[in-house]
Amino acid sequence: MTFIKTKLPVVVTFVGAFIIIAQYYFDIPAWKTLAAELLRWNVILAAFALALGIGGIVKLHWGRIARRAPTALYSAATLITLAFFLAIGLAQTTRGESYRWLYDYIYLPVAATSYATTFFFITSAAYRAFRIKNSYAAVLMVSAVLMMLQIGIFAAFLPIAPRIAAWVWNIPTSAGMRAVVIGGALSLVGNSFRVIVGLERGHLGGGE
Amino acid sequence: MNQGVTVQLLVLATFIATFYISANIYRKTGEFSARKFEGLAKMEEAIGRATEMGKPVHWSYGMGAFDAQYLAAFVLLEYAAGLCAKYDTRLIVSIALPEVVPMTEEVVRKAYIEQGKVESMQPEDVRFWGGSHNPAMIGTISREQVAGNFMIGSLFHESILSIEAAARYNAIQVMGTSNTHQLPFIAAGCDAIFIGAEMFAAAAQLDATPVRVGSVRAPDLITSVFVVLMVVGALMVTMGNTTLKTLIMR
Amino acid sequence: MSATLGIWLAAFLTLGLFSWMYKENPWFRLVEHVYVGAALGHLAVTGYQNVLDIAWKPATQQGKYLMWVPLFMGVLLFSRWSRKYMWVSRSSIGFLVGTLAAVSMTNAIRAQLLSQVAATMMPLDSINNIIFFAVTASATVYFIFTLQQKWAAPIMDLGKYGMMIAFGATFGNTVMSRISLFTGRLQFLLFEWLKLGN
């Protein structure tokens, strides 16, 4: 039992990853077919995983309702909306007319607007948070202002403004981001490697 | 062997070999050192200033899902908690993810024990907020008028909210993340930042383990080789020779 | 009719979230909670349809028996909902994370490491190329953390300034994005709901 609980997950992780890595570097036709199959399985598991979030949220909000917490009414709103989407969605999938109505007039506007409210955060942060405390922040702000001036009034009166912004984007920004991309990719390689060989297991989750 | 993957395989093999070799060397010698990190120095400065002012400092991991960034954050939190214990300054931790609560309590307790101050640790200062992390964090920062504000982890837009709240009290702010979408904001609003992998290196410097050392040494070596290749390759291309440039994509 | 009703409902939800700018209030919190339900519901429904299309129907109707393996492993994932039986999901999670890690790792070495290094091997025959090269090389040196030689410090500093320019541009662009998103909702409210303008 301990093998199934602790060792098997690490073995499965390693074997799945090894097949994909090996066929990437070496020309083994049978493994190529196998890897394509494994990728399809990954896609299917990922599709299952999309529903995983429901468990925690239902537990949380159901708990609040059961306890008659002051926020119970809001929790009810979450659960009722969830139930509506699930009932109609499971009955007719995303291809049904009613489901599209839910998507167009509930999911779409709240998703778009919830992101649009970050506009207010940026506005107040511009005024209260971005204090230029050192020369790095000063350089950052100059570059940010140049980017923002590339359209509109400044571009109308100062035709050079968009050209400066284009230069800042094409040369120092692309160059600086290249180092960030290289650093990020190396981090990705390191993290992936540690996951594959089982040195990092946080994702496997606790429990017994 | 497939076409065009030779150098790629070489990079991967070098990475893995360096990882294991440097981890083993560390296991034998116990030697590892990295450059000084501005973020660590600023953290100490912030805690010192908080001590002078008699104000607490605040810590958060952000709202992101659990990933490797948390592992670095735990080590940096232990460092901050140790300094706070030493100077008898309050450290308040706001947490969004339930699974990191026990780990956080353990890290803070360990730091206080090491300073011999376990009796002055206040368990209620490790606060779990779940989904209401952001408003709770802003509320804490304002009520306590913190003198230092730290945020390390997988950050999303809560980084801006935190910076803004703490800026009102002119707190010294140190943040770090690998999330490129937040790096500009923390760079604009903080006194010092950890850029991406920098926080893993800082963690290895503070509390070296074979895995941490290997995880810093391996990318370090690859990066060094890349820099040399860039310089040599660029000089060769300038002189009209593209051999190296085409070779590394083989 | 149902479209008109829908647009009024969408406007009610949109304004609810925007009411936050005055202060936090019950209307805002209600819509926020609706969002959580809708988003999770939609995720689950798309996942369900995806499983039906590429695994369930092929397995049950077209005799693709191999598909039973991921179907079985997928069902095991839901043991995560129980603290006691969470371990049942570990192999499925391990497979999901492991195969993805393998794909990202091999791809990143090609697409983001070697391609980028090769692209930096540029002829140093113009001011722009020299600046580009100097910024990339010095900013890359910034990420060599065990390099402690004195001569390296000014190079790392140059690299850090280079990255600050890049972050500044990202900052400016993010401000643009946020304004665009807000404008998008205003366009909905003004033109689709209130039917102002043309």
Added chain:
Amino acid sequence: MALIRKLSNIDVRILYLIMVIAAIYPLLRPIGLPLPISDRARDAYAAIEALQPGDLVFFGIDYSPTQEAEMWPQTLAVGHHLARRGVRIVMLNMIEGAFRYEERMRDIILAEYPEYKYGENIIALPFTAGREAAFQSVVADFKGLYTYDLAGNPVGSLPLWNEIRGASDFKMYVELADAPDWWLRPMSQVPGLQLWNGTVASGASTMAPLYQSGQMIGFIIGMVGAAEYEFLVGKPGMAAAAMDTQSMGHVLIILFVVLGNIGYQAIKADESRAKAKRAARGDV
């Protein structure tokens, strides 16, 4: 000094109000500020212009409603351009929230371009989970991944589907995505496949070095990129109409940063003056 203090202590709600007014006014009464078309947008246009009728093109619609404001105008402008070139289009979707945008674009092309017949020269495929793994699956075994199309028809019933052998038959991958690199990593493996990307402004900088290196042949950014593209295809639309609002917003944000920093510097100067005074009196 009093003025500076006041200016650095404005209720943010007043700033919000100023921003909202500055955003609404130009939407209703366009100022018509000029929009210079960048070289980047021209090059992106030229890359699609160079496609030949009948070329196979992937058209990836990968953004959720959260980024609709930037991405849907891009989708419209680019979709019209692709349809005008008469290429054979295969639409993909790897993000959970994007299927409606894919449907709408498919229907617009079918309604406005009579030469397009569904299944013959345009196909829309359904959402597939897995992100990078899904794209890798397209590379490894495109035909094995799908059984049904977006509307639920078996893919085998579509003539275009039966003409395709795999991902390497395609000439270009046009990806409109709110997420950065994970589509590019797998897709850049396909030999001869040109990559073309439209993305949100906030995520664009991580793609900039990949464009500079030539790994992508076209690149448009955010609502500004959408507006530029609308002008290039001669169909000014939602993005173009929003440009005045966009530039008003920029000016105000810059103004707020400047105001905030003037206040900050004033407070800092005050503090150090007070400190110097205390030091002179010997309080410290």
